[in-house]
Amino acid sequence: MRLISLLGLVIPVLLSTQHTHAQIKNAKTATVKIFGNTPAVKTIIEKEGKDRQFAKVDWNQTTKLAVVTYDSSKTSADEVLKRIALAGFDNEKFLAPDDAYIQLAKAEQYERILKPALKNGTEHQVDHTNHSQGLQTIIQPSASTKSADEKTAFAQLTNPYFALKDALVKTDAVVAAAQAEAFQAAIKAVDMNKLSHDEHTVWMKVMDKLATDAAGITKNKDVAKQRVAFASLSTTLYELLKVSKVDGPIYYQHCPMFNEGKGAHWLSKENAVKNPFFGVQMISCGSTVETLN
Amino acid sequence: MNMRKKSNILTVVLLLMTQLTVLAQKVVRHDLYVRDTIVNYAGKSKRAIAVNGQIPMPTLTFTEGDTAEIVVHNELKESTSLHWHGIFLPNKEDGVPHLTQEPIQPNSTYTYRFPIIQHGTHWYHSHSGLQEQIGMYGSLILNKRVDDKTFRKGIDDLPTIPVILSEWTNYNPDNIQRMLHTANDWAAIKKGATQSYVEAIKEGKFKTKVTNEWKRQLAMDVSDVYYDKVLMNGAHSTDLKSVNGKALKAGDKVRLRISNGGASSYFWLRYAGGKITVVANDGNDVVPVEVDRLMIAVSETYDVVVTIPNEGTAYEFMATTEDRTQSASYFVGNGIKQLISPLPRLKYFEGMKMMNDMMKMNGDLNDMGMKMSLNQMDMNVVMYPEITGDGKKKEDHSKHSGMDHGQMKMEEDPNRYNANALGDIVTLNYAMLESPQATELPKKAPIRDLKFTLTGNMSRYVWSMDNKILSETDKIPVKKGEVLRITIYNNSMMRHPIHLHGFDFRLLNGKGSKAPLKNVVDIMPMETDTIEFLANEEGDWFFHCHILYHMMAGMNRVFAVDDYKNPNLPDKAKAYKELQMESNMTHFMAQNDFATNGNDGQAMFQNARWQLGSEWRLGYNDMHGYEVETHLGRYFGKMQWFMPFVGFDYRYRRMGEDEHEKNIFGQANKKDSRKALSLGFMYTLPMLVNFQAEVYHDGIVRLQLMREDIPIARRIRGDFMVNSDLEYMAGLNYVITKNMAFRTHYDSDMGFGVGLSLNY
Incomplete structure (x- = not known):
């Protein structure tokens, strides 16, 4: 009996020493903020961060702080954080690729406060979840873009337009709606004092129509209806850009099959055809009919 | 009189001086010291070659109109050379040993001198042996003159960084070359690209694998060599926070002058901050074209412009090998690092299936009527999950059905290999490159x-x-x-x-x-x-x-x-012979299984066409016997499936009284000790089975079927042999390292054995 109780004492002691033996050698720790929202995320972050006996991560959901312990002779805190970011979680050092973030379960998509708000159209990936919370990542025609685009009066219109087009290429109704809203904001921001005579004439003619079509896309969550509005929006915008100076070539492209063979046009910055009317189904269907310079 | 003379002298001096200054500002000299060095890029200290103490070699910059003078100090124990890749120059300066000059001997100095009559992104490398693989590559940047008519504002005046891509392997490149010639698949094991039968069955591609072997193909891959690291300007990861001392900020454009100095790797180039604008290729301007990604072939150069979209962020510019096993990055900008996702693993069995479809039984390729050119149709897209889906059926995202054009069968789709038609991203191909100026050649030239x-x-x-x-x-x-x-x-x-x-x-x-x-x-x-x-x-x-x-x-x-x-080469014919010899070197391989029932092994010398090989089976006692077969053969045909040979066999074996072996033709072989000359041939049958037929000078005939290296699982290889002497053998290898395998086999002469198989 005594022996057994002694054993009972010894075994946990042994186990605990083994536990300390299994600990990380040359251990260094770093405390880093990693963004995530649900308890389920804790498992993912800690699993992604772990590297055999060389690194482990302990993440606290409330504080968002992670304690990264790593063997400094084998790896680094950056390597651990990079893996976590590639799994979709922004942290102080690395921003997750957008495609990794989008692949997280809807409930796990946290607010990306580290990612700077987009100022121009070079990045088309848009935050999916936050459109209900005020669209902070959607393109806004800010003062800085305006000053940069003085030579082309309508550049602030084309940027959200191309983002909208790209969303339709991907058949993404949510992003398309968000970009159409940015486009509406851009219409309001056009400074008519800076327009040339020709630009002004056409602008007065098309302004309302552009706003209506954009509103049609924003309101509608059905991508088929969005595309009908987009077809109309594109032709109208083309009329406007024809009389205006554009920044770099813009390609006016034609899809012969949309709307039961009636066809439709769209504008693109690339000569390579990416059809926004059918998405992946017929992505390269269509041709460039005119190049605006 | 005096005055006149003076003024004359003055003019002459003035003339001389102007001439001198014109010349003086033109010559740009670089001294390059080539030395052996030890580097550690991937966990092990290995030999490499450094020039002026660095890998890559220093970036050499000239302006069009300069005269380049490059002095090479060869401090290696072997000869070397430098080739100026993409440069117009007199032939004697081109840097190909035995073709345009003699090799630069150890402890000697050699001067290259040529006028710079072009501009653009180029590079330079050793053209001697495999020196390029272990460090002898560097950027060669030829700037436009500012008054050049083709100077492009907004491109040629951007902050610019030369980037040279390369790979590193811990193996000696001579060994890699040898292993390639003996179809050693260690690289595939390292890459997880063995494409064995077990893997095929797991992915439901057993039939694909069988067809592939039926067509006598080894596992297919997009590259042959496994590299431990890839490098951009000699580093795995680099932070580009400023150019010429000026910090990079949002809205800045940066021009990267990229050369692929890799010995055998193609690289995908991708950018986390949006589109990549291609502005030049192989040192020549092209009309700017925006793409999402591009592939840079071995030794090509591309000039690309990337934009920093936002303040406080550094965007990853990544180069990934075509086989997607390795990558290197530049982070462009200041602040938190925006990563780009790694490229997903290749779907090898889809590639194998594609290859099966394209390959005829005789080894010719059949394009099935598709006129393919200019990298527009990339057969490899069938292996790219990001273009053709992750192996499962492609989802149809769009909700509206009933579109007749959506129902085209994949097999009939003319675009089924066109990455730009299939995916929602734009990949550069050669058809998209256009020169800004006319490039026509003189019409009257023949x-x-x-x-x-x-x-x-x-x-x-x-x-x-x-x-x-x-x-x-x-x-x-x-x-x-x-x-x-x-x-x-x-x-x-x-x-x-x-x-x-x-x-x-x-x-x-x-x-x-x-x-x-x-x-x-x-x-x-x-x-x-x-x-x-x-x-x-x-x-x-x-x-x-x-x-x-x-x-x-x-x-x-x-x-x-x-x-x-060529003043460098008084005897051009002899030099050409040497060049020919260097491009068809003889390789040696050897392998022996130290097993409980005896030693089995082979050794072989071979070059592109000829093979001299010996196989032996040595028992541990006279009863089991000792046997050596030596063959000298020549391969024919481009697939090299047919090899006639002459041979010599020696065998010693003690058999019991009246015990004679008979073959299936009833021919008996009575001698315990037998020496025989033979004539025969070997032919590779479908399923990669080698059929060997031999007739000896004493009239005895032997036919044999043999297959080696059956890829059963990732590290398990099977083999078998059966012949008309009624001998047979079957074995299994478990590959431990590139030179070692655990082996078990059963042999009709020597029985069951286990052992360790070593190969060189």
Whole structure:
């Protein structure tokens, strides 16, 4: 009996020493903020961060702080954080690729406060979840873009337009709606004092129509209806850009099959055809009919 | 009188001085000290070659109009050379040992001197042996003069960084070359690309694997060598926070002048901050084109412009090897690092299936009526999950059905290999390159048409043009002033970046008079491309595949423009012989199984066509016997499935009284000790089974079927042998390292054995 109780004492002691033996050698720790929202995320972050006996991560959901312990002779805190970011979680050092973030379960998509708000159209990936919370990542025609685009009066219109087009290429109704809203904001921001005579004439003619079509896309969550509005929006915008100076070539492209063979046009910055009317189904269907310079 | 003389002298002095200054500002001299060094890029200290103490070699910058003077101090224990890739220069400065100069001997100095008559992004590298693989590559930047008519505001005045890509392997490159020639698949094991039967069954591709072996193909891959690291300017990851001391900020554009100095790797180039604008290729301006990604072939150069979209963020610019096992990055900008996702793993069995469909039984490729050229149709897209889905059925995202054009069958879709038609991203191809200026050649120059078919096989790693390696061909004579129009068809299963020395050629890509100028054209399997150039500079110009191991295997030609008297090479014929010899080196391999029931092994010397090999089976007692077979044979055909040989067999074995072996033809062999000469041939049957037929001088006939290296699982290889002497053998290997395997086998003569198999 005594022996057994002694054993009972010894075994946990042994186990605990083994536990300390299994600990990380040359251990260094770093405390880093990693963004995530649900308890389920804790498992993912800690699993992604772990590297055999060389690194482990302990993440606290409330504080968002992670304690990264790593063997400094084998790896680094950056390597651990990079893996976590590639799994979709922004942290102080690395921003997750957008495609990794989008692949997280809807409930796990946290607010990306580290990612700077987009100022121009070079990045088309848009935050999916936050459109209900005020669209902070959607393109806004800010003062800085305006000053940069003085030579082309309508550049602030084309940027959200191309983002909208790209969303339709991907058949993404949510992003398309968000970009159409940015486009509406851009219409309001056009400074008519800076327009040339020709630009002004056409602008007065098309302004309302552009706003209506954009509103049609924003309101509608059905991508088929969005595309009908987009077809109309594109032709109208083309009329406007024809009389205006554009920044770099813009390609006016034609899809012969949309709307039961009636066809439709769209504008693109690339000569390579990416059809926004059918998405992946017929992505390269269509041709460039005119190049605006 | 006095006055006159003085003024005369003054004019002369003035004249001299102006001339001097004109000359003086032109010559730009660089001293390069080439030394052995030890580096540790991937966990082990290994030999490399550093120039001026650095890898890559220093970036050399000149301006059009300068005269380059580059002094090479060879402090190696072996000879070296430097080739100026993409540069127009007198032939004697081109830097190909045995073709344009003698090799630069150890402890000697050599001066290259040539006028710079062009601009653009180029690079330079050793053209001696495999030195390029272990450090001898560097950027060579030729700036435009500011008053150049082609100076492009917004491009040529951007902050610019030269970037040279390369790979590192901990193996000695000579060993890699040897392993390639013996079809050692250690690289595939390292990459997880063995494509064994077990893996095939797991993915439901058993039939694909069988068909592949039926067509006598080894596992297919997009690259042959496993690298431990890839590097951009010698580093795995670099932070580019400022250019010329100016910190980078949002809205800034940066021009990267990228050269692929890798010995055998193609790289995908991608950017986390949006589109990539391609502004030049192979040192020649192109009309800017925006893409999401591009592939840079071995030895190509691309100038790309990237934009920093936001403040406080550094965007990853990533180069990933075509096989997607390794990558290196530049982070452009200041602040938190925006990553880009790694490229997903290749779907190898889809590639194998595609290859099966394309390959005829005789090893020829069949493009099934698709006229393929200019990298537009990339057969490899079937392996790209990001374009063709992750192996499951492609989802149809759009909700509206009933569109008749959506129902086209995949097999009939003319775009089924067109990445830009299939995916929602834009990948650069050659058809998108356009020169800003007309590049037409003089109309009155005579045109000469040449055709090359690129040929080769993986199993013996012989690469050739028209099934002839350099050592089997003479120089191709060309008249100065002729236009050479060369059509190249790739009938091999690997892609080849074909490089021409000394000239830029026009790549006929549908852009008419504005066809782009290049000096490397990457040709994928089954593609046909046409190039043309004016041969207006005399000399011997190398024309070769730039994959280092293909070049060393003999995939080369020489264009001899007129009869050039090269002061470096008084005896050109002899030098050419040496060049031919270096491109068809003899390789040695050996292997022995130290087993409980005896020693089995073989040793072989081989080059592109010939093979001298010995196989032995040595028992531990007289009863089991000792047996050595030696064959000297020559391979025929581009697939090299047929090898006639002469042989000599020696066998000693003590048998019991009246015990005689009989073969299935009833021929008996009575001698315990037998020496026999033989004639025979070996032929590779479908399923990669070697059939060997032999007749000995004493009339005895032997037929044998044998298969080695059956890829059962990732590390498990099976083999068997059966012959008309009623001998048989079956074995299993478990591959432990590249030189070692655990082996168990059963042999009809020697019984069951286990052992350790070593190979060199």
